[in-house]
Amino acid sequence: MNKKRITIKDIANVLNISPAAVSKAMHDDSRISTKTKEAVRRVAKELNYQPNHLASALRKGKSNLVGVIVPRTNSNFFSSVIENMEAVLNKAGYNIIITQSNESFDKECKNIDTLLYTQVDGIIASMANETVDLSHYEKIKSKGIPLILFDRGENDLNVDYVGINDYDSSHIIVEHLVEKGCKRIAHIGGYRRTRIFNNRIRGYVDALKKNKLPIDDSLIIESSLTLEDGRREMERLLSLDNKPDAVYVASDYAALGALQVLNESKINVPKEIKLVGFGNEPFTSLVSPSITSIAQHSKDIGRLAAETFLKRIAQPELKQSLNKIILEAQLIVRDSSS
Amino acid sequence: MNKKRITIKDIANVLNISPAAVSKAMHDDSRISTKTKEAVRRVAKELNYQPNHLASALRKGKSNLVGVIVPRTNSNFFSSVIENMEAVLNKAGYNIIITQSNESFDKECKNIDTLLYTQVDGIIASMANETVDLSHYEKIKSKGIPLILFDRGENDLNVDYVGINDYDSSHIIVEHLVEKGCKRIAHIGGYRRTRIFNNRIRGYVDALKKNKLPIDDSLIIESSLTLEDGRREMERLLSLDNKPDAVYVASDYAALGALQVLNESKINVPKEIKLVGFGNEPFTSLVSPSITSIAQHSKDIGRLAAETFLKRIAQPELKQSLNKIILEAQLIVRDSSS
DNA sequence: TACATTTGCTTAAACGATTAAGCAAATATA
DNA sequence: TATATTTGCTTAATCGTTTAAGCAAATGTA
Numbered sequence: 260m261n262k263k264r265i266t267i268k269d270i271a272n273v274l275n276i277s278p279a280a281v282s283k284a285m286h287d288d289s290r291i292s293t294k295t296k297e298a299v300r301r302v303a304k305e306l307n308y309q310p311n312h313l314a315s316a317l318r319k320g321k322s323n324l325v326g327v328i329v330p331r332t333n334s335n336f337f338s339s340v341i342e343n344m345e346a347v348l349n350k351a352g353y354n355i356i357i358t359q360s361n362e363s364f365d366k367e368c369k370n371i372d373t374l375l376y377t378q379v380d381g382i383i384a385s386m387a388n389e390t391v392d393l394s395h396y397e398k399i400k401s402k403g404i405p406l407i408l409f410d411r412g413e414n415d416l417n418v419d420y421v422g423i424n425d426y427d428s429s430h431i432i433v434e435h436l437v438e439k440g441c442k443r444i445a446h447i448g449g450y451r452r453t454r455i456f457n458n459r460i461r462g463y464v465d466a467l468k469k470n471k472l473p474i475d476d477s478l479i480i481e482s483s484l485t486l487e488d489g490r491r492e493m494e495r496l497l498s499l500d501n502k503p504d505a506v507y508v509a510s511d512y513a514a515l516g517a518l519q520v521l522n523e524s525k526i527n528v529p530k531e532i533k534l535v536g537f538g539n540e541p542f543t544s545l546v547s548p549s550i551t552s553i554a555q556h557s558k559d560i561g562r563l564a565a566e567t568f569l570k571r572i573a574q575p576e577l578k579q580s581l582n583k584i585i586l587e588a589q590l591i592v593r594d595s596s597s
Numbered sequence: 598m599n600k601k602r603i604t605i606k607d608i609a610n611v612l613n614i615s616p617a618a619v620s621k622a623m624h625d626d627s628r629i630s631t632k633t634k635e636a637v638r639r640v641a642k643e644l645n646y647q648p649n650h651l652a653s654a655l656r657k658g659k660s661n662l663v664g665v666i667v668p669r670t671n672s673n674f675f676s677s678v679i680e681n682m683e684a685v686l687n688k689a690g691y692n693i694i695i696t697q698s699n700e701s702f703d704k705e706c707k708n709i710d711t712l713l714y715t716q717v718d719g720i721i722a723s724m725a726n727e728t729v730d731l732s733h734y735e736k737i738k739s740k741g742i743p744l745i746l747f748d749r750g751e752n753d754l755n756v757d758y759v760g761i762n763d764y765d766s767s768h769i770i771v772e773h774l775v776e777k778g779c780k781r782i783a784h785i786g787g788y789r790r791t792r793i794f795n796n797r798i799r800g801y802v803d804a805l806k807k808n809k810l811p812i813d814d815s816l817i818i819e820s821s822l823t824l825e826d827g828r829r830e831m832e833r834l835l836s837l838d839n840k841p842d843a844v845y846v847a848s849d850y851a852a853l854g855a856l857q858v859l860n861e862s863k864i865n866v867p868k869e870i871k872l873v874g875f876g877n878e879p880f881t882s883l884v885s886p887s888i889t890s891i892a893q894h895s896k897d898i899g900r901l902a903a904e905t906f907l908k909r910i911a912q913p914e915l916k917q918s919l920n921k922i923i924l925e926a927q928l929i930v931r932d933s934s935s
Numbered sequence: 936t937a938c939a940t941t942t943g944c945t946t947a948a949a950c951g952a953t954t955a956a957g958c959a960a961a962t963a964t965a
Numbered sequence: 966t967a968t969a970t971t972t973g974c975t976t977a978a979t980c981g982t983t984t985a986a987g988c989a990a991a992t993g994t995a
Contacts, residue, residue: 266981277945282983290943309740312714313660314981317651317950324715332695333676338669342699354711357670357695361680373692376650402647515883542880545853604951615975620953628973652951655980940993963970
């Protein structure tokens with residue numbers, strides 16, 4: 260068993276040159292002869308040399324690692340964002356460390372500590388539902404490490420952001436339902452303290468007003484938007500004397516829960532009640548009836564978040580104004596609303 | 598802006614002690630007075646000190662980082678495995694770096710290089726479908742870094758493994774379908790070169806034999822098991838003169854594709870054709886009809902893989918024999934087969 | 936030929952934390 | 966009182982790589 264680590268010193272010894280020369284040869288320094296470079300590369304391969312990231316990152320003060328925090332990876336939106344983000348960052352010589360908060364504030368704090376401790380060169384994050392206190396995000400900023408938020412952001416933090424226009428998305432959904440003849444549109448939303456969910460609620464309310472529909476507080480529900488939440492809140496809506504004729508759910512998972520309850524209650528979707536979800540998860544097209552939803556441009560968000568980070572790293576701090584990239588969402592109409 | 602990094606040297610200067618004393622105080626060394634320890638902790642907090650992982654990992658020759666490679670995170674099975682793995686490892690002082698291979702061999706090689714370069718203390722992986730050449734996995738072994746495989750393993754590698762009993766799972770499924778009166782059971786499986794899929798195919802064939810059913814090669818299909826593959830292969834099966842009366846699909850995603858085709862073709866599931874999937878993804882219970890599937894104990898697999906790694910790290914190499922943990926799968930019967 | 940420049944390296948000091956070895960002062964033991 | 970032990974630190978080397986500074990030899994220029 261080959262226990263001993265091979266270092267540049269070993270390569271240097273074989274060739275009778277200094278470790279410094281080896282290091283420079285590896286980095287294609289112009290002051291090293293072609294002959295030496297070739298020899299170094301050959302010996303490195305022979306000895307199965309693997310550079311030690313810890314040492315070079317320590318010396319250079321740069322790890323070429325980017326930390327990513329998502330509420331969960333088990334969602335098509337987030338995993339697609341990550342995939343596209345990674346592609347851009349890899350090309351620029353960065354590797355990513357993915358962490359999940361599981362929507363927990365505590366876990367998110369721990370993840371940030373881990374990432375800072377690991378000396379990442381930047382953090383790209385989407386906030387957990389639970390998160391209200393922003394001090395741990397401030398900590399990232401105070402260390403001068405670039406922070407990019409996507410999807411679940413927060414205006415107060417004053418950092419770069421990439422996401423879709425949630426306020427307008429609600430308008431698009433309400434307009435669509437009104438067009439289909441709906442008069443009592445309920446909204447199963449997220450908690451108002453999360454900016455994106457607050458924006459969806461505001462958009463929903465304003466769109467109702469714009470269409471001269473009354474605002475009924477019993478039709479506006481805040482929840483964590485899990486599948487179970489969707490079930491429970493749908494049951495609540497069905498128990499109302501004056502039932503809604505459409506439900507706009509701010510997450511596909513909760514929409515799925517709602518659909519289950521509707522199907523179980525033998526309520527015809529879309530004839531009796533129309534349903535719209537949010538996020539365009541793959542399963543929305545697979546269940547019956549298929550669920551109308553909002554596509555969030557996950558690929559673009561991933562790419563843009565990565566590019567924003569690279570821009571931030573390239574520029575000498577402070578000079579650059581804030582990047583706020585807001586994409587327009589797209590309604591994917593399916594059976595549950597037409 | 599506080600650009601300068603705070604190091605133990607800064608703390609040492611404030612207190613007029615040596616950096617070594619600070620380091621020891623931080624680690625609660627018995628040879629440091631309580632008074633000094635308290636002072637160090639206080640100053641560390643005041644200066645907002647963050648230990649530099651690169652430096653300590655370099656010196657200690659241990660990064661307390663575990664690399665994880667999965668084909669994709671966008672699957673309930675893998676994300677559940679990761680979540681439980683992380684819980685165990687965090688408790689033991691390790692953090693994890695998640696990487697996805699996207700089922701690509703090249704990406705998997707790159708991920709391994711990145712992880713080795715990052716000096717992880719171990720790697721826990723599930724192989725990409727494409728992977729046949731195992732030399733990059735041998736590289737991990739040759740460096741003496743613990744490697745644990747789960748779900749998608751490979752016998753030839755001779756490393757620790759955690760997974761379910763795929764061979765037996767096929768038996769359970771076939772027995773179930775035979776019990777329901779099926780006589781012509783088709784199998785849409787993965788490629789034989791991947792061990793788990795080979796085992797499922799072998800199990801399927803042996804179970805048919807055991808039940809005195811004929812083996813029909815036109816009913817055994819190999820594919821990548823994506824949703825699209827499921828659709829295409831189901832269409833092929835339906836075009837046969839002698840159609841099957843049951844289909845056992847080795848992945849829920851492909852099973853879903855098959856179900857879509859069956860629904861579109863107005864074939865009654867389960868009356869005309871029964872369907873069984875594999876993996877117990879959440880959507881299996883959500884589609885209609887709901888899909889019978891095999892639960893893979895993702896939580897246990899995650900936990901056990903982590904524990905196996907910890908055991909491996911704790912023991913002085915070689916001494917320990919191989920850990921092969923094979924869990925018994927569980928059939929979750931739903932509407933598509935009863 | 937005399938000097939300047941370029942080439943191709945070497946030397947040595949970092950990066951920040953850990954740790955073996957050592958040492959003086961305080962305390963315990965005989 | 967003399968010696969042993971314990972306490973509470975310091976010193977200095979080290980992990981593996983990078984890089985500023987320097988230096989001799991080779992090459993170019995006048």
